[in-house]
Amino acid sequence: MNVHLRIWRQPGPNAPGRLVDYSVEDIDPSQSFLEMLDKLNENLIHEGQEPVAFESDCREGICGNCGLVINGIPHGPKGACTTCEVRMRQFNSGDTITVEPFRAKAFPLIKDLVVNRSAFDRIMGKGGFVAVNTGSAQDANLIPIHKDDAEHAMDAAACIGCGACVAACPNASASLFVGAKVSQFTWLPQGQVERHTRVLKMVKQMDSEGFGDCSNHAECEAACPKEISISNISRMRREYTKAMFAAV
Numbered sequence: 001m002n003v004h005l006r007i008w009r010q011p012g013p014n015a016p017g018r019l020v021d022y023s024v025e026d027i028d029p030s031q032s033f034l035e036m037l038d039k040l041n042e043n044l045i046h047e048g049q050e051p052v053a054f055e056s057d058c059r060e061g062i063c064g065n066c067g068l069v070i071n072g073i074p075h076g077p078k079g080a081c082t083t084c085e086v087r088m089r090q091f092n093s094g095d096t097i098t099v100e101p102f103r104a105k106a107f108p109l110i111k112d113l114v115v116n117r118s119a120f121d122r123i124m125g126k127g128g129f130v131a132v133n134t135g136s137a138q139d140a141n142l143i144p145i146h147k148d149d150a151e152h153a154m155d156a157a158a159c160i161g162c163g164a165c166v167a168a169c170p171n172a173s174a175s176l177f178v179g180a181k182v183s184q185f186t187w188l189p190q191g192q193v194e195r196h197t198r199v200l201k202m203v204k205q206m207d208s209e210g211f212g213d214c215s216n217h218a219e220c221e222a223a224c225p226k227e228i229s230i231s232n233i234s235r236m237r238r239e240y241t242k243a244m245f246a247a248v
């Protein structure tokens with residue numbers, strides 16, 4: 001199969017960018033979208049041109065580094081998967097495919113399709129850790145956790161921090177990411193010690209990074225490769241309200 005690409009090219013964060021047209025031929029439909037981009041870059045290097053910069057790591061749908069906006073959809077048209085899991089059979093031969101980076105003020109562009117998502121790391125650093133006096137390690141099976149609570153915590157912890165929620169949101173809100181990270185600790189007994197300070201610090205850091213407010217569009221849930229529920233945003237808001245009253 002053959003496809004026509006319109007790819008965002010921008011040599012640096014302060015340089016002007018534009019969509020550039022390319023064509024890739026003889027694509028195996030079973031190839032992943034990233035393998036198709038690899039093929040494009042091989043062609044560009046062979047022609048003495050600058051390859052397209054994009055990010056990837058595991059290429060197994062685990063890390064989320066490969067986030068791209070494909071035809072206006074974060075991670076592409078397949079749904080419930082990362083960009084590296086999108087196969088070219090999702091498209092038709094002759095299609096024109098537009099490829100752009102995740103766009104958000106809090107995700108400054110580095111080059112071409114690569115953005116800086118370290119804002120998520122700074123949010124996690126403000127409250128994403130559990131501090132306890134352990135002594136000798138306790139057998140995890142001795143800590144009683146209700147099955148439903150454990151499952152809710154695991155569902156929230158499935159968030160891989162790819163940023164698709166931010167890219168999909170018209171307000172560039174990080175509420176789904178922060179809500180998931182707050183929730184995963186809230187459901188567990190190990191997370192109770194810092195329960196109030198955690199949510200206050202993480203929400204404050206989220207706001208300081210320049211993310212927008214959540215207005216319940218639910219685009220974040222639709223774009224999330226791990227199908228994180230927006231119920232986690234509601235839980236974050238409840239936890240934040242409780243923490244504000246507790247701080248008075």
